[in-house]
Amino acid sequence: MTVQIPERLDVLLELLDRQLADTEGRLAGKVDDLELTVPDDGGPPVVTAILSGPQALGPRIGGRLGQWMVAVARRLHPDADAQPARIDFAQLARIGPRVLLTAPADTPNQRLETWVRTHLVGRIPGAGHADV
Amino acid sequence: MRMSDLVGALVVDESGRPLGHVHDLRLVADGVTFPATGNRAYRVHGLVVGAGAVGMRLGYARGHVQGPWLLRVLLRRLRRRRREIPWEAVREVTPGRIVARVAAQ
Amino acid sequence: MTPYKVFFFSSGAVEEGWTRADLMLNRANVYVGFPLGGLLSLAIMGCAAVVFQPRGIEVDHLSQVALPVGVALGQVGLALVLVGFFAATFGAALETSMCSGYAIAQYFGWQWGKFVRPAQAARYHAVVLVSVLAAVTFALTTVDPITVTEYSIVLSAAALPLTYFPILVVANDRSYLGDKTNSAFTNVLATIYLLLIVLVSIATIPLMLATKAGS
Numbered sequence: 372m373t374v375q376i377p378e379r380l381d382v383l384l385e386l387l388d389r390q391l392a393d394t395e396g397r398l399a400g401k402v403d404d405l406e407l408t409v410p411d412d413g414g415p416p417v418v419t420a421i422l423s424g425p426q427a428l429g430p431r432i433g434g435r436l437g438q439w440m441v442a443v444a445r446r447l448h449p450d451a452d453a454q455p456a457r458i459d460f461a462q463l464a465r466i467g468p469r470v471l472l473t474a475p476a477d478t479p480n481q482r483l484e485t486w487v488r489t490h491l492v493g494r495i496p497g498a499g500h501a502d503v
Numbered sequence: 504m505r506m507s508d509l510v511g512a513l514v515v516d517e518s519g520r521p522l523g524h525v526h527d528l529r530l531v532a533d534g535v536t537f538p539a540t541g542n543r544a545y546r547v548h549g550l551v552v553g554a555g556a557v558g559m560r561l562g563y564a565r566g567h568v569q570g571p572w573l574l575r576v577l578l579r580r581l582r583r584r585r586r587e588i589p590w591e592a593v594r595e596v597t598p599g600r601i602v603a604r605v606a607a608q
Numbered sequence: 609m610t611p612y613k614v615f616f617f618s619s620g621a622v623e624e625g626w627t628r629a630d631l632m633l634n635r636a637n638v639y640v641g642f643p644l645g646g647l648l649s650l651a652i653m654g655c656a657a658v659v660f661q662p663r664g665i666e667v668d669h670l671s672q673v674a675l676p677v678g679v680a681l682g683q684v685g686l687a688l689v690l691v692g693f694f695a696a697t698f699g700a701a702l703e704t705s706m707c708s709g710y711a712i713a714q715y716f717g718w719q720w721g722k723f724v725r726p727a728q729a730a731r732y733h734a735v736v737l738v739s740v741l742a743a744v745t746f747a748l749t750t751v752d753p754i755t756v757t758e759y760s761i762v763l764s765a766a767a768l769p770l771t772y773f774p775i776l777v778v779a780n781d782r783s784y785l786g787d788k789t790n791s792a793f794t795n796v797l798a799t800i801y802l803l804l805i806v807l808v809s810i811a812t813i814p815l816m817l818a819t820k821a822g823s
Contacts, residue, residue, distance in 0.1 A: 376542050381551065382506060382528040390717055397724075401717035405506035407547065415590040416504060417534050418545040423717070431507040460544060461537040468784060473539055484718070488730035491737075498726040498733075571780060571795035 375465040385466065391423065391458070392469045399458075402470055403427035406457065419460055421470075426455035447482040504596075514552050514588060514601045522588070522605065523553035529587060550593070550601070553585035610764045612707040614771045619710040623721050631788070655680075668754055705739035758816075765812045768805050776802060 380386060382405065391399040400423040407416035429440035458472065465471040492498055506528060514522045529551055534544030588603050595602040626634070655676035660667055667673070670693065678686040713720035713732040720732040747753075776798050779790045790798065 375540065376532055378532050379548070380530045380532070380545065382530060383510065384527065386530075387506075390714075398717060398719045407504045407506060407509075409504060415547040418506075418530065418547075422505065425716075427505075430505075461539055463542065464540050484730050487734045488727050492730040492733045493727050495726070500725060571776065571790070571799045572792075573799050574777070 376463070377466065380466070386470070389466070389468070389470045391421070391472060393472045393474065394464075399472065400424055400456070401428075404431055404455070421458040421460065421463065422455045423458060424456040444482075447486060508598065509550065509596070509601070512596075512599050512601050514550065514603055516603060516605050517594065522603070523585075525550045525552055525601065526585070527551040547590050549587040549589045550603075551585060551587050609768065609772045609775060611711075611767055611771045612704055612764075614775065615710045615714075616703050616707040619706075619714070619720070623723060628788075668752070670753070701740065701743065705736045705743065708739040709733065709736040762812050762816045765805075766809050769802070769809050772802060772805060 387402055389402050393399055402421050404422040404427040405418050406420035406422055408419040409416045425440040425444035429437040462472045464473045510525050512525050529548045530545040531548040532543040532545050534546045536543050592603045594604055659676040674686055674689045677689045709732045712735050718731045719729045726733045778784055782789055
């Protein structure tokens, strides 16, 4: 099987802030943070998931701006808990200029997109036609 | 735990002497294999600590970027002051601060 | 390599699906097109100087730029120049608003581009729309367009190193460009140019304030 991910990787240089895309080329956000799980046997932490979206990026940016980002995201998502969108690392197929995911993404962080589509762009005639 | 909890934290040795801030995490794909993709999971190999973050962030330290000459010379200098602290040396992780056992220099 | 040009051009390249085969064409585009654009700008300045300066006329409105052409080529020339005005201003409005959309969508990782239906890139299109509306609103405040142009050119010059430097680094990055990284010769020229634009960038805002934008 061809090598799809590098054996050694410096996170900030080669993985973080990369664009996520699924098998159909749809863009699915960015790698904003990583979830690390410390195993029970005391070994090094394992990367278990990619975290994406304003609730992951906000804490990383920090400060007032970061807090504001998280607050905006929460307003759009009042009933869920404060967890950022999570993509299990098992779904990561390939790391390159883009990070490719195996399945067509249950694209995370679509609340803002849906809101804008419903209230603004979707109402404009021609919104259903691509320019290909 | 998140990656962002480790990056940026100050690393000190067991006597409290500061060693630098964590600029990057070095991962190695030697964990369990995911059946769907055949990829192995990444485990944290070490913390990249010290000066020279800019050059590393741009790719000069790892050899991806070779030019232009002036930038390469300037940024490679910074690389000498960075070090990797293996994860096995980490003793304690608290918000913003990591204690590691390092050999005396 | 002003920021808006960089975002617009590179995003357009992705939308059009450029490949290695297009590299030659785009090199030609740069080598021929950019000098030609510079030449045309000089021509406009030259014609305006020749027509307006002897008469002591100050140019402060776009419509006056049509006068030298009308003088030289009559009504046909005038008609052509009006078409040209429309094309240039309409094109610029689209370019810059799309560039705002590209820059913001690409920062956050949103879906963008003309290759999907607008409804599937709603946030991107919304940013484009809002940019156009904001610009129109701004223009309607009857602010002097010449002043706006001067300030925006100065600010572009000040921001120029911020896009130039990353592109220079990426142009040398083998993990992105494979065997098409810069030659040593290109790098020498590029480094000299980088130093030059950094100097310009540092000097430009203080200079503008000191000369009160030439007024």
